[in-house]
Amino acid sequence: MRRSALLFVLPALFLAPLAAAQGPAVHYPDTKRGDVVEQHFGESIADPYRWLENDVRTDPEVREWVTAQNAVTNAFLQTLPGREAIRARMTQFYNYERFGIPERAGSRYFYTRNDGLQNQSVLYVRDGLGGTPRVLIDPNGWSQDGATALAEWRPSQDGRHLIYSIQDGGTDWRTVRVLDVATGQPTGDEVRWVKFSNLDWAKDGSGFFYSRFPEPGAHAFQQLNENQSVYFHRLGTAQAEDRLVFATPDHPRWNNSAEVSDDGRWLIVTSSEGTDARYTVTLVDLAHPDAPPRPLVTGMENDWNYLGNRGSLFYWRTNKDAPRQRIVVTDIASPTPAPRELVAQDEATLEGASIVGDRLVLEYLVDAKSEVRTFGLDGRPAGNIALPGIGSTGGFRGHPGSNETFYSFSSYNRPGTIYRYDSATGQSTVFAQPTLPYDPDNYEVSQVFYNSKDGTRIPMFLVRRRDLDRSRPHPTLLYAYGGFDISSTPAFQPRWLTWVDMGGVFAVANIRGGGEYGEAWHDAGRRANKQNVFDDFIAAGEYLIAQHITPEHGLAIEGRSNGGLLIGAVVDQRPDLFAAALPGVGVMDMLRFDRFTAGRYWVDDYGYPDREADFRVLRAYSPYHNIRDGVRYPPILATTADTDDRVVPGHSFKYISAMQHADANGAPHLIRIETRAGHGSGKPTDKQIEEFTDMWAFIAHFTGLEIPTAGAAH
Incomplete structure (x- = not known):
């Protein structure tokens, strides 16, 4: 320039x-x-x-x-x-166009964009990859001082509805609502006292799972957060009717976070007590709601991150027997599933992993710089994703049956460029790149x-x-x-x-x-x-x-x-x-x-x-x-x-x-x-x-x- x-x-x-x-x-x-x-x-x-x-x-x-x-x-x-x-x-330096990583649901693509000096980023949706963007949620009118923000959001699998959470004045507490994507209008659904929660839809789009704490007293901004439980909210019903799915009353200090498996059959509940990556993992059978929860990993000794599943084979990133992390698979059809190693620990530190199509996409840190490597689902190396230089990557969210994912690359001297990656061809193309001042x-x-x-x-x-x-x-x-x-x-x-x-x-x-x-x-x-x-x-x-x-x-x-x-x-x-x-x-x-x-x-x-x-x-x-x-x-x-x-x-x-x-x-x-x-x-x-x-x-x-x-x- x-x-x-x-x-x-x-x-x-x-x-x-x-x-x-x-x-x-x-x-x-x-x-x-x-x-x-x-x-x-x-x-x-x-x-x-x-x-x-x-x-x-x-x-x-x-x-x-x-x-x-x-x-x-x-x-x-x-x-x-x-x-x-x-x-x-x-x-x-703030006045540049910036984009969030897109999320595909059905034929729709959802992503955030800020034109530069907007106080809050705006959520857009496209019908098809090349469709015309339209504003879905603009939080900039939610408060006079601009301090009410759009926080977490998640579209349903078919793209018809969107869960979104509201953060007011910087607090960690969230109010969660639902939007009809076609009309852009709220459905009237609302849940409160959500904090440190994942939000995930049932595969049929009938409702969503979330984690919440009991309603606090007068000191909501100071009192300890205990007794977090997982609930299911069915669309069109009041929060008072939400079904308790998982709780740990004997362990009030446990946090319980839930996500739905790729096939929609299981709710995977990850429990932790502190900030350490040491979890228990419990499976809730969504096909048989009355079945008792099934402990899969006990002891809170290791990090377990669910990547996805193909039938009964569940893929995980874990530090069990691997301080710098590795990839393992477990077969939950077995009464006592044991992890089988797919990608061994490396000298580099494994920071993130996902499944995109039939590829494992693994994000490593090499002396605090990103390097992205791909592997087959059998653990065989399939090549690296070329990056522009010293920087950091993020994204790579995958969906079953799709070779498409998106990721960002940024560094200290350049903001995030968003790339679309095809795991079948190994090619990256620019989805959004800001014009810089x-x-x-x-x-x-x-x-x-x-x-x-x-x-x-x-x-x-x-x-x-x-x-x-x-x-x-x-x-x-x-x-x-x-x-x-x-x-x-x-x-x-x-x-x-x-x-x-x-x-x-x-x-x-x-x-x-x-x-x-x-x-x-x-x-x-x-x-x-x-x-x-x-x-x-x-x-x-x-x-x-x-x-x-x-x-x-x-x-x-x-x-x-x-x-x-x-x-x-x-x-x-x-x-x-x-x-x-x-x-x-x-x-x-x-x-x-x-x-x-x-x-x-x-x-x-x-x-x-x-x-x-x-x-x-x-x-x-x-x-x-x-x-x-x-x-x-x-x-x-x-x-x-x-x-x-x-x-x-x-x-x-x-x-x-x-x-x-x-x-x-x-x-x-x-x-x-x-x-x-x-x-x-x-x-x-x-x-x-x-x-x-x-x-x-x-x-x-x-x-x-x-x-x-x-x-x-x-």
Whole structure:
């Protein structure tokens, strides 16, 4: 793409000591300190900000605190130079057409599309692959602030009806409704209190299966989620008439998720207790509803992902006897079906699998980059799917009797292109490719490796403008997640490319705790091994400075959710290393995380605060509990939202209050609290642009990144 004729100012480095870039003095609101002190295994644990755990929607005192903190934060942000320039540039990068992966049902194709700056993506349908698209659901008119989103959706097998769920204000709770596809009108069916649920149709289209929790009390956004059960909703009936299909009253903490087998005969119920991929699998005979459920896999010892079935042969992706995953088949016609291996474990990590026609399509991670391989249903290799470069794939959903599937490919420098793949011919063709307001080839994606504290070799992605002067360091933003077996693979985020386009370097460290190298990589970064995660991240920062990629006072850090915990912990441990920190929706109180909403699931990664061995580990790194008086911490802008019922905002409220108290006269320690927003999903585009503009203005100021005052994206 030809560069704009408008002047683009090449960023210069501002290498003055950090103190010179602090900006105006910040006067924090007075935050009440309570006298809560509890005894844990012989140790007195003070929790002076316990009152900030209360729900901001129902507690006037917490609401007043939020208002006061936002006022201070907004006043500081308004003093920062370049905010409008960042907003304009980021808006450019958000303003591109983007598509979701199509889903075929009958002769119809369903997919989402956003024209660029729509707050919410719109669901379209085509009659036939080349049919004219028509709008089926446009959620942009559902609320004035754009914060009500279309969440999960699923067409019936014949394409006549569509289940869709509504997410309001970012909450994890869903309201599920049904649409008549031909007329575009709701049928009147509605189910509520759905959360962490799969949605799947009966093959005859008479209704659908879903999972729900009992209706919560007054504290729906804070109380623990227990007793999830599977129900069947028949079209045209009230939710009160829905049939209970599967429940585990003896195990109230089990989650139960259901999907219908390819042939429609079986309901496959997968049960788990935490975030670990350790499941039991139960078969419910839909042809004989009165038959007792049939346990297929017991013990909650391994990961079992159903891929599909051909008659009595059921195909699975599993880590049983394979920490990096393999493909097996079981014959449920046998009274005691034993898994038979089809595709053995590889050096690469098997991340996803599906059956398309008569092919297994397997998605592998090779040093955190996607590689897609195909096999016959007998396990024989059938070739790889060619990909454009370093990036990530997703999709490959298959249907019995069809060779057609769709997948996406994206990277840090380019958003998702949607491809149609024919498993019979092995050919990929473009289904949808966005027209971009910039040239992706002007940005370079590379990979380096560095050693952590214990010598472990860690991969890290770097994203830079190709014309950036490599002879000198540049302000750098380092991002990581490091938990829950989640891999940080190359993904397009307009906010990250905005930072790069302005002359910064963006780095993603594939630290332990994720799934990049399988089960062992995950285990090396959780529970008693959690300190490895922080050591890996700190080593990444030290590498970036030592290699002169970033200047000594030019490293900013970002992480969200479990990554927010990461940022809080490393700031506690190495406050000297970072120029600025952005902990987002973080888990900051490691002694009480399991008491709210979904927090109880996280004990698989973090451990149990009420068990002494785990308590000692958690206490040692808990961000809230390891803030020390008299330490000069780097500038911090924490972000959270009032409707976050995944990681309740009290975590961030308490953390920033403790930081303000301990370092009242040091660098600014601020919190930005969004209204009618949750943990992240469903957040409208305009709110994303506003939030990330504030974050980038903050770290640009403290890393010395000079913000271009004019010019278009490269």
